Amino acid sequence: MSRRxxxxxxxxxxxxxxxxxxxxxxxxxxxxxxxxxEVRIGFIxxxxxASVVMASVLGFDKKYGIKIIPTKEASWAGVRDKLVNGELxxxxxxxxxxxxxxxxxGGPKKDMAVLMTLNNNGQAITLSKKLAxxxxxxxxxxxxxMKAEKREYTFAQTFPTGxxxxxxxxxxxxxxxxxxxxxxxxxxxxPQMVANMRVGNMDGYCVGEPWGHRAIMDGIGITxxxxxxxxxxxPEKVLxxxxxxxxxxxxxxxxxxxxxxxxxxxxxxxLQNKLKMAETVADKAYVNTGVDAINQRILGRxxxxxxxxxxxxxxxxxxxxxxxxxxxxxxxxWFLTQHKRWxxxxxxxxxxxxxxxxxQIDLYKEAASAMKIAxxxxxxxxxxxxxxxTWDGKDPKKYADSFTVKA
Numbered sequence: 495m496s497r498r499x500x501x502x503x504x505x506x507x508x509x510x511x512x513x514x515x516x517x518x519x520x521x522x523x524x525x526x527x528x529x530x531x532e533v534r535i536g537f538i539x540x541x542x543x544a545s546v547v548m549a550s551v552l553g554f555d556k557k558y559g560i561k562i563i564p565t566k567e568a569s570w571a572g573v574r575d576k577l578v579n580g581e582l583x584x585x586x587x588x589x590x591x592x593x594x595x596x597x598x599x600g601g602p603k604k605d606m607a608v609l610m611t612l613n614n615n616g617q618a619i620t621l622s623k624k625l626a627x628x629x630x631x632x633x634x635x636x637x638x639x640m641k642a643e644k645r646e647y648t649f650a651q652t653f654p655t656g657x658x659x660x661x662x663x664x665x666x667x668x669x670x671x672x673x674x675x676x677x678x679x680x681x682x683x684x685p686q687m688v689a690n691m692r693v694g695n696m697d698g699y700c701v702g703e704p705w706g707h708r709a710i711m712d713g714i715g716i717t718x719x720x721x722x723x724x725x726x727x728x729p730e731k732v733l734x735x736x737x738x739x740x741x742x743x744x745x746x747x748x749x750x751x752x753x754x755x756x757x758x759x760x761x762x763x764x765l766q767n768k769l770k771m772a773e774t775v776a777d778k779a780y781v782n783t784g785v786d787a788i789n790q791r792i793l794g795r796x797x798x799x800x801x802x803x804x805x806x807x808x809x810x811x812x813x814x815x816x817x818x819x820x821x822x823x824x825x826x827x828w829f830l831t832q833h834k835r836w837x838x839x840x841x842x843x844x845x846x847x848x849x850x851x852x853x854q855i856d857l858y859k860e861a862a863s864a865m866k867i868a869x870x871x872x873x874x875x876x877x878x879x880x881x882x883x884t885w886d887g888k889d890p891k892k893y894a895d896s897f898t899v900k901a
Contacts, residue, residue, distance in 0.1 A: 594655030616810025824887030
């Protein structure tokens with residue numbers, strides 16, 4: 495069945511008041527029937543696993559002829575290993591982890607695929623209460639304290655090539671701190687961040703919610719910066735899998751994307767849905783925390799732990815009219831520029847070539863158009879980061895080499 499027929503059928507079912515993709519002619523009988531109907535999707539206990547969880551909990555998966563089995567994992571290294579060896583079909587995963595594995599950095603080398611972006615924004619860098627008491631409450635004051643009081647400062651990220659490592663390094667470097675020379679950086683799984691800070695193992699950490707807000711609730715840390723203040727609408731987690739899986743199961747991949755797109759749209763639709771999502775993912779089976787650790791920041795209600803409160807329009811988004819989910823080539827390329835900057839890659843890769851291999855743009859467009867979700871005209875986007883430098887993907891080699899603070 496051609497894509498045009500698929501889209502027409504989806505439009506017809508839509509018009510008939512049914513959900514696109516439910517039409518049996520489109521799936522069950524046609525060549526678009528999912529090759530694999532049970533799909534194991536790994537996730538880490540973080541607020542941004544919500545679209546995967548809700549696609550399963552709300553039954554959106556069934557509409558597209560599949561069953562999503564969310565499986566809770568302990569660490570990003572565990573997610574990586576299970577993706578590579580096929581124990582997991584897909585995962586809610588760090589953007590940079592997929593790129594690292596594809597190039598053989600931070601683990602075994604295997605051809606990987608990014609199907610879609612799951613969320614923008616909504617991570618944070620937490621500084622310990624002890625640092626805050628000495629006046630280090632943001633980038634400039636942290637840099638000042640580290641210069642004045644010489645000792646070994648320890649910061650944690652969640653995976654060497656992952657998003658949190660890159661946000662942490664980029665932010666520190668923007669204020670003249672070299673994370674490779676001026677600090678000790680360790681890797682800690684997200685749910686273990688708060689406990690580690692509580693016993694004094696670290697001065698700061700970068701992680702996804704709810705573990706930033708949790709540190710404030712527990713009185714052990716403050717928010718030094720949110721990641722949306724480092725890069726507004728930055729790419730964060732992706733739906734990742736192996737290239738092998740996509741080649742063998744393109745219809746399954748598309749069906750999963752459609753179910754998760756529907757869940758993403760549902761979450762962002764209104765306040766009530768966001769609160770229901772927070773209640774659902776707070777459960778022991780998923781994030782395992784109090785719902786109050788999740789529901790404030792998901793609505794953009796922020797506090798920094800020092801009495802400052804604000805409403806952030808750039809809070810975690812799952813859909814944002816489809817703007818979140820498109821797998822921009824420039825987003826993937828950015829992680830490669832930072833991997834090069836920090837010495838994870840020895841040589842410049844073929845930035846655009848690698849991104850085109852990994853990001854499944856054509857498949858995403860098929861899923862999005864069948865659901866009448868807008869797709870951007872250009873696979874590149876332009877962003878200005880916290881240091882005032884603009885990233886547009888046009889000259890990645892020059893951009894990667896342009897930083898004065900690097901490995």
